Amino acid sequence: MSKKDDIEKKTEALLTPIAEANGVRVYDVEYVKEAGEWYLRAYIDKDGGVDINECVDVSHALSDALDVDDFIEEAYTLEVSSPGLGRQLKKDRHFANSIGQDVELKLFKPRDGVKEFAGTLKSFDDTTVTVTINDIDETFIRKEISVIKLALDF
Known part of the structure; x- marks a missing residue:
């Protein structure tokens, strides 16, 4: 398993109970490097879609959990959002x-x-x-x- 895949898998494991506690589900997690910067993106969803407050709540809880586990060595930006209307099908x-x-x-x-x-x-x-x-x-x-x-x- 690549480092990228390992980070995505560990993050999804942390995110799943956080999402459930906030009444949403995990759509996807991706760890990507763009323009020399690392991004950890967590996409959450629910029937009817998610709102900004749900994204903020999940983001804060996930950030705290990531700080505790601290398994990502390099600096990164955490983003939590809806997968959007034109969402990619990956899994x-x-x-x-x-x-x-x-x-x-x-x-x-x-x-x-x-x-x-x-x-x-x-x-x-x-x-x-x-x-x-x-x-x-x-x-x-x-x-x-x-x-x-x-x-x-x-």
């Missing part, structure tokens, strides 16, 4: 909760000259994702997908 639980919803996906390499697709998420397994596009089921290899997210419908 099996994200896919499972999104069956039947419209998604947009981008591939690392074009398929028949096309890298971007939109349709309805039909199914998934450990290695593939099936999306219905214009009444045709298209199956994509998960490791070939750079991003898959819920489509924004205005």
Whole structure:
């Protein structure tokens, strides 16, 4: 397990009871380096969405827990937020909760000259994702997908 994965896993373990105590659930945790700075991002959600006060409460509690466990060596910025309307689907639980919803996906390499697709998420397994596009089921290899997210419908 990489250092990044280890930090994300440990943070999610700390975050889960904090989220539950605040009436929300963990959507995702990511530890990323952007422009030379480290960010620990915790995404929380609940039916109907989360508000700023829930994010603040979870952020304070998580920050305190991280200070106690102190398993991250480098300086980082902690961010707690909603995953947003166009949330990325990364984990099996994200896919499972999104069956039947419209998604947009981008591939690392074009398929028949096309890298971007939109349709309805039909199914998934450990290695593939099936999306219905214009009444045709298209199956994509998960490791070939750079991003898959819920489509924004205005």
